[in-house]
Amino acid sequence: MPNVDPIQRALNRAAIAACAVLLQRGCPMKRPTEAQTRRQLNDTITGRRRWTLIEGDCLDWGRAVPDSSVDAVITDPPYGVSYCGKENKRPPIANDKHPFVWWLYDAYRATRPGGALLCFCPWRLQQTFHAAIEAAGYKVRSQVIWDRASFGMGDTSSMFAPAHDVVWFATKGRFKFPGKRPKSIIQAANVPATKRVHSTQKPLPLMTELVEAVTPGNGVVFDPCAGSGSTGDAAVRVGRRFIGIELDAHNAATARQRMHIAAKKRGRQ
Numbered sequence: 568m569p570n571v572d573p574i575q576r577a578l579n580r581a582a583i584a585a586c587a588v589l590l591q592r593g594c595p596m597k598r599p600t601e602a603q604t605r606r607q608l609n610d611t612i613t614g615r616r617r618w619t620l621i622e623g624d625c626l627d628w629g630r631a632v633p634d635s636s637v638d639a640v641i642t643d644p645p646y647g648v649s650y651c652g653k654e655n656k657r658p659p660i661a662n663d664k665h666p667f668v669w670w671l672y673d674a675y676r677a678t679r680p681g682g683a684l685l686c687f688c689p690w691r692l693q694q695t696f697h698a699a700i701e702a703a704g705y706k707v708r709s710q711v712i713w714d715r716a717s718f719g720m721g722d723t724s725s726m727f728a729p730a731h732d733v734v735w736f737a738t739k740g741r742f743k744f745p746g747k748r749p750k751s752i753i754q755a756a757n758v759p760a761t762k763r764v765h766s767t768q769k770p771l772p773l774m775t776e777l778v779e780a781v782t783p784g785n786g787v788v789f790d791p792c793a794g795s796g797s798t799g800d801a802a803v804r805v806g807r808r809f810i811g812i813e814l815d816a817h818n819a820a821t822a823r824q825r826m827h828i829a830a831k832k833r834g835r836q
Protein backbone atom coordinates (compact mmCIF):
# COMPACT_ATOMS: atom_id res chain seq x y z
CA MET A 568 0.00 0.00 0.00
CA PRO A 569 1.56 3.36 -1.00
CA ASN A 570 2.22 5.75 1.79
CA VAL A 571 -0.83 8.05 1.45
CA ASP A 572 -1.54 10.78 3.91
CA PRO A 573 -4.45 9.67 6.19
CA ILE A 574 -6.30 12.96 5.53
CA GLN A 575 -5.98 12.42 1.76
CA ARG A 576 -7.21 8.82 2.21
CA ALA A 577 -10.26 10.03 4.16
CA LEU A 578 -11.00 12.65 1.46
CA ASN A 579 -10.75 10.00 -1.29
CA ARG A 580 -13.13 7.74 0.61
CA ALA A 581 -15.63 10.62 1.04
CA ALA A 582 -15.45 11.47 -2.69
CA ILE A 583 -16.08 7.83 -3.67
CA ALA A 584 -19.03 7.61 -1.26
CA ALA A 585 -20.50 10.86 -2.65
CA CYS A 586 -20.22 9.54 -6.24
CA ALA A 587 -21.91 6.29 -5.23
CA VAL A 588 -24.83 8.22 -3.69
CA LEU A 589 -25.15 10.42 -6.81
CA LEU A 590 -25.15 7.40 -9.11
CA GLN A 591 -27.69 5.55 -6.98
CA ARG A 592 -29.99 8.55 -6.86
CA GLY A 593 -29.75 9.35 -10.55
CA CYS A 594 -27.09 12.00 -11.04
CA PRO A 595 -28.32 14.48 -13.70
CA MET A 596 -25.19 13.91 -15.82
CA LYS A 597 -25.49 10.15 -16.03
CA ARG A 598 -28.21 8.06 -17.56
CA PRO A 599 -29.10 5.18 -15.21
CA THR A 600 -28.79 1.59 -16.40
CA GLU A 601 -31.91 -0.52 -16.94
CA ALA A 602 -31.35 -2.35 -13.64
CA GLN A 603 -30.92 0.95 -11.78
CA THR A 604 -34.08 2.30 -13.42
CA ARG A 605 -36.10 -0.73 -12.32
CA ARG A 606 -34.73 -0.34 -8.79
CA GLN A 607 -35.58 3.38 -8.78
CA LEU A 608 -39.10 2.62 -10.01
CA ASN A 609 -39.59 0.09 -7.24
CA ASP A 610 -38.10 2.41 -4.63
CA THR A 611 -40.47 5.20 -5.70
CA ILE A 612 -43.47 2.93 -5.29
CA THR A 613 -42.34 1.66 -1.89
CA GLY A 614 -41.52 5.20 -0.72
CA ARG A 615 -37.71 4.98 -0.53
CA ARG A 616 -37.40 7.51 -3.37
CA ARG A 617 -39.35 10.63 -4.31
CA TRP A 618 -39.23 10.26 -8.10
CA THR A 619 -38.06 8.28 -11.11
CA LEU A 620 -37.74 9.69 -14.61
CA ILE A 621 -37.27 7.06 -17.29
CA GLU A 622 -35.88 7.91 -20.71
CA GLY A 623 -37.68 5.47 -23.00
CA ASP A 624 -40.90 4.44 -24.70
CA CYS A 625 -43.96 4.32 -22.45
CA LEU A 626 -45.29 1.41 -24.53
CA ASP A 627 -42.28 -0.60 -23.25
CA TRP A 628 -41.54 0.95 -19.85
CA GLY A 629 -45.24 1.35 -19.00
CA ARG A 630 -45.28 -2.43 -18.55
CA ALA A 631 -42.69 -2.16 -15.76
CA VAL A 632 -45.02 -0.09 -13.56
CA PRO A 633 -46.66 -2.63 -11.22
CA ASP A 634 -50.41 -3.28 -11.11
CA SER A 635 -52.47 -0.92 -8.93
CA SER A 636 -49.36 0.96 -7.78
CA VAL A 637 -50.18 4.59 -8.60
CA ASP A 638 -52.82 6.95 -7.23
CA ALA A 639 -53.22 8.95 -10.43
CA VAL A 640 -52.05 9.10 -14.01
CA ILE A 641 -51.74 12.75 -14.99
CA THR A 642 -50.53 13.22 -18.53
CA ASP A 643 -50.42 15.39 -21.62
CA PRO A 644 -49.83 12.91 -24.46
CA PRO A 645 -49.03 13.79 -28.09
CA TYR A 646 -52.33 15.04 -29.49
CA GLY A 647 -52.12 13.76 -33.03
CA VAL A 648 -51.81 17.19 -34.59
CA SER A 649 -48.14 17.17 -35.67
CA TYR A 650 -47.35 20.11 -33.40
CA CYS A 651 -43.99 21.79 -33.93
CA GLY A 652 -44.03 24.79 -31.63
CA LYS A 653 -44.92 28.35 -32.55
CA GLU A 654 -41.48 29.41 -33.61
CA ASN A 655 -41.02 26.18 -35.60
CA LYS A 656 -37.53 25.99 -34.16
CA ARG A 657 -38.22 22.97 -32.02
CA PRO A 658 -38.35 19.44 -33.45
CA PRO A 659 -41.84 17.97 -33.92
CA ILE A 660 -43.25 15.98 -30.98
CA ALA A 661 -42.76 12.22 -31.34
CA ASN A 662 -45.88 10.11 -32.06
CA ASP A 663 -47.88 13.25 -32.87
CA LYS A 664 -49.24 12.16 -36.27
CA HIS A 665 -52.24 10.24 -34.90
CA PRO A 666 -53.96 10.38 -31.51
CA PHE A 667 -51.54 8.51 -29.23
CA VAL A 668 -53.70 6.44 -26.89
CA TRP A 669 -52.02 3.02 -26.58
CA TRP A 670 -50.32 3.88 -23.26
CA LEU A 671 -53.79 3.91 -21.69
CA TYR A 672 -53.87 0.13 -21.17
CA ASP A 673 -50.81 0.06 -18.89
CA ALA A 674 -51.93 3.31 -17.28
CA TYR A 675 -55.23 1.68 -16.30
CA ARG A 676 -53.54 -1.48 -15.04
CA ALA A 677 -51.08 0.58 -12.96
CA THR A 678 -53.81 2.79 -11.44
CA ARG A 679 -55.00 1.59 -8.04
CA PRO A 680 -58.73 0.92 -7.60
CA GLY A 681 -60.22 4.25 -6.53
CA GLY A 682 -57.47 6.09 -8.44
CA ALA A 683 -57.81 8.63 -11.23
CA LEU A 684 -56.72 9.71 -14.69
CA LEU A 685 -56.34 13.31 -15.91
CA CYS A 686 -55.57 13.39 -19.63
CA PHE A 687 -55.08 16.53 -21.71
CA CYS A 688 -56.49 16.43 -25.21
CA PRO A 689 -57.41 18.88 -27.99
CA TRP A 690 -61.10 19.70 -28.40
CA ARG A 691 -61.08 18.33 -31.95
CA LEU A 692 -60.09 14.87 -30.71
CA GLN A 693 -61.98 14.74 -27.48
CA GLN A 694 -64.37 12.00 -28.66
CA THR A 695 -61.44 9.83 -29.73
CA PHE A 696 -59.73 10.22 -26.37
CA HIS A 697 -63.03 9.71 -24.48
CA ALA A 698 -63.63 6.41 -26.30
CA ALA A 699 -60.04 5.23 -25.80
CA ILE A 700 -60.07 6.09 -22.08
CA GLU A 701 -63.25 4.06 -21.56
CA ALA A 702 -62.02 1.22 -23.77
CA ALA A 703 -58.97 0.94 -21.50
CA GLY A 704 -61.29 0.42 -18.52
CA TYR A 705 -61.63 3.85 -16.87
CA LYS A 706 -64.97 5.58 -16.39
CA VAL A 707 -64.97 9.16 -17.68
CA ARG A 708 -66.50 11.34 -14.92
CA SER A 709 -66.11 14.89 -16.14
CA GLN A 710 -64.04 17.38 -17.99
CA VAL A 711 -61.68 20.05 -16.70
CA ILE A 712 -61.09 23.15 -18.78
CA TRP A 713 -57.75 24.90 -18.62
CA ASP A 714 -58.43 28.59 -19.29
CA ARG A 715 -55.12 29.83 -20.65
CA ALA A 716 -56.11 33.44 -19.97
CA SER A 717 -54.74 34.40 -23.40
CA PHE A 718 -55.62 33.11 -26.82
CA GLY A 719 -53.78 31.46 -29.69
CA MET A 720 -54.23 32.25 -33.37
CA GLY A 721 -56.08 29.62 -35.43
CA ASP A 722 -58.26 30.95 -38.27
CA THR A 723 -58.74 34.54 -37.12
CA SER A 724 -61.76 35.33 -39.36
CA SER A 725 -63.91 32.21 -38.83
CA MET A 726 -62.94 30.68 -35.47
CA PHE A 727 -63.49 31.78 -31.88
CA ALA A 728 -60.07 32.74 -30.52
CA PRO A 729 -58.86 29.52 -28.84
CA ALA A 730 -58.11 30.15 -25.16
CA HIS A 731 -58.66 26.77 -23.54
CA ASP A 732 -57.51 23.16 -23.40
CA VAL A 733 -59.56 20.13 -22.45
CA VAL A 734 -58.58 17.62 -19.74
CA TRP A 735 -60.58 14.42 -19.34
CA PHE A 736 -61.11 13.26 -15.76
CA ALA A 737 -61.71 9.52 -15.41
CA THR A 738 -61.54 7.07 -12.52
CA LYS A 739 -60.88 3.41 -11.85
CA GLY A 740 -63.77 2.27 -9.67
CA ARG A 741 -65.11 4.37 -6.82
CA PHE A 742 -63.20 7.62 -6.38
CA LYS A 743 -63.35 10.29 -3.66
CA PHE A 744 -61.58 13.66 -3.86
CA PRO A 745 -58.91 13.77 -1.14
CA GLY A 746 -59.70 17.43 -0.35
CA LYS A 747 -62.51 19.84 -1.19
CA ARG A 748 -64.39 19.42 -4.45
CA PRO A 749 -62.41 21.18 -7.19
CA LYS A 750 -64.01 23.40 -9.83
CA SER A 751 -64.03 22.27 -13.44
CA ILE A 752 -62.39 25.42 -14.80
CA ILE A 753 -58.82 26.32 -13.88
CA GLN A 754 -57.36 29.62 -14.98
CA ALA A 755 -53.57 29.68 -15.33
CA ALA A 756 -51.41 31.79 -17.61
CA ASN A 757 -49.56 29.85 -20.28
CA VAL A 758 -45.77 29.70 -19.99
CA PRO A 759 -44.45 32.58 -22.16
CA ALA A 760 -42.97 31.23 -25.42
CA THR A 761 -39.56 32.74 -24.61
CA LYS A 762 -39.41 30.88 -21.28
CA ARG A 763 -40.62 27.48 -22.50
CA VAL A 764 -38.28 24.51 -22.28
CA HIS A 765 -40.77 22.36 -24.25
CA SER A 766 -43.07 23.46 -27.08
CA THR A 767 -46.21 22.28 -25.23
CA GLN A 768 -45.00 22.91 -21.68
CA LYS A 769 -47.82 23.17 -19.16
CA PRO A 770 -47.67 25.83 -16.42
CA LEU A 771 -46.67 24.74 -12.93
CA PRO A 772 -49.66 26.37 -11.11
CA LEU A 773 -52.07 24.44 -13.38
CA MET A 774 -50.29 21.12 -12.84
CA THR A 775 -50.09 21.75 -9.08
CA GLU A 776 -53.84 22.33 -8.88
CA LEU A 777 -54.53 19.13 -10.82
CA VAL A 778 -52.13 17.02 -8.74
CA GLU A 779 -53.53 18.30 -5.45
CA ALA A 780 -57.13 17.85 -6.60
CA VAL A 781 -56.89 14.10 -7.24
CA THR A 782 -54.06 12.65 -5.12
CA PRO A 783 -53.50 12.30 -1.38
CA GLY A 784 -50.33 13.69 0.26
CA ASN A 785 -47.41 11.35 -0.48
CA GLY A 786 -49.48 9.66 -3.22
CA VAL A 787 -47.87 8.38 -6.42
CA VAL A 788 -48.39 10.27 -9.70
CA PHE A 789 -47.52 8.63 -13.03
CA ASP A 790 -46.95 10.52 -16.31
CA PRO A 791 -46.17 8.20 -19.26
CA CYS A 792 -45.51 11.14 -21.65
CA ALA A 793 -43.61 13.40 -19.29
CA GLY A 794 -42.19 15.97 -21.75
CA SER A 795 -40.15 18.50 -19.80
CA GLY A 796 -41.50 17.14 -16.51
CA SER A 797 -44.18 19.69 -15.57
CA THR A 798 -46.41 17.05 -13.92
CA GLY A 799 -43.47 15.68 -11.93
CA ASP A 800 -42.19 19.10 -10.96
CA ALA A 801 -45.61 19.96 -9.51
CA ALA A 802 -46.04 16.54 -7.88
CA VAL A 803 -42.68 16.53 -6.12
CA ARG A 804 -43.04 20.13 -4.95
CA VAL A 805 -46.31 19.29 -3.18
CA GLY A 806 -44.98 16.12 -1.55
CA ARG A 807 -46.23 13.46 -3.96
CA ARG A 808 -44.01 10.76 -5.42
CA PHE A 809 -43.58 10.71 -9.19
CA ILE A 810 -42.90 8.25 -12.00
CA GLY A 811 -42.35 9.73 -15.46
CA ILE A 812 -41.46 8.27 -18.85
CA GLU A 813 -40.21 10.40 -21.76
CA LEU A 814 -39.08 9.20 -25.18
CA ASP A 815 -36.97 12.17 -26.23
CA ALA A 816 -33.50 12.27 -24.66
CA HIS A 817 -33.33 16.06 -24.51
CA ASN A 818 -36.75 16.36 -22.85
CA ALA A 819 -35.92 13.53 -20.45
CA ALA A 820 -32.75 15.33 -19.35
CA THR A 821 -34.70 18.56 -18.86
CA ALA A 822 -37.35 16.72 -16.84
CA ARG A 823 -34.70 15.00 -14.69
CA GLN A 824 -33.12 18.35 -13.94
CA ARG A 825 -36.49 19.80 -12.95
CA MET A 826 -37.11 16.82 -10.64
CA HIS A 827 -33.78 17.38 -8.91
CA ILE A 828 -34.59 21.04 -8.31
CA ALA A 829 -38.15 20.25 -7.16
CA ALA A 830 -36.90 17.60 -4.72
CA LYS A 831 -34.26 19.96 -3.39
CA LYS A 832 -36.93 22.62 -2.88
CA ARG A 833 -39.03 20.06 -1.09
CA GLY A 834 -36.04 19.24 1.08
CA ARG A 835 -35.54 15.56 0.37
CA GLN A 836 -33.67 13.17 -1.93
Ligand SMILES: C[S@@+](CC[C@H](N)C(=O)[O-])C[C@H]1O[C@@H](n2cnc3c(N)ncnc32)[C@H](O)[C@@H]1O
Pocket residue numbers: 623624625626643644645646660661662765767768769770791792793794795796797798812813814815818
Ligand atom coordinates in the same frame (compact mmCIF):
# COMPACT_ATOMS: atom_id res chain seq x y z
C1 LIG B 1 -47.49 17.08 -25.26
S1 LIG B 1 -45.87 16.65 -24.81
C2 LIG B 1 -45.85 16.78 -23.01
C3 LIG B 1 -45.41 18.12 -22.52
C4 LIG B 1 -45.43 18.23 -21.01
N1 LIG B 1 -46.77 18.30 -20.51
C5 LIG B 1 -44.62 19.42 -20.50
O1 LIG B 1 -45.19 20.28 -19.80
O2 LIG B 1 -43.44 19.51 -20.81
C6 LIG B 1 -45.85 14.91 -25.07
C7 LIG B 1 -44.52 14.25 -24.84
O3 LIG B 1 -44.66 12.85 -25.05
C8 LIG B 1 -43.43 12.35 -25.54
N2 LIG B 1 -43.66 11.03 -26.17
C9 LIG B 1 -44.11 10.76 -27.42
N3 LIG B 1 -44.19 9.42 -27.60
C10 LIG B 1 -43.79 8.84 -26.43
C11 LIG B 1 -43.64 7.50 -26.01
N4 LIG B 1 -43.92 6.48 -26.82
N5 LIG B 1 -43.17 7.27 -24.74
C12 LIG B 1 -42.86 8.30 -23.92
N6 LIG B 1 -42.97 9.60 -24.27
C13 LIG B 1 -43.44 9.88 -25.51
C14 LIG B 1 -42.97 13.42 -26.52
O4 LIG B 1 -41.56 13.35 -26.73
C15 LIG B 1 -43.41 14.70 -25.79
O5 LIG B 1 -42.35 15.28 -25.06
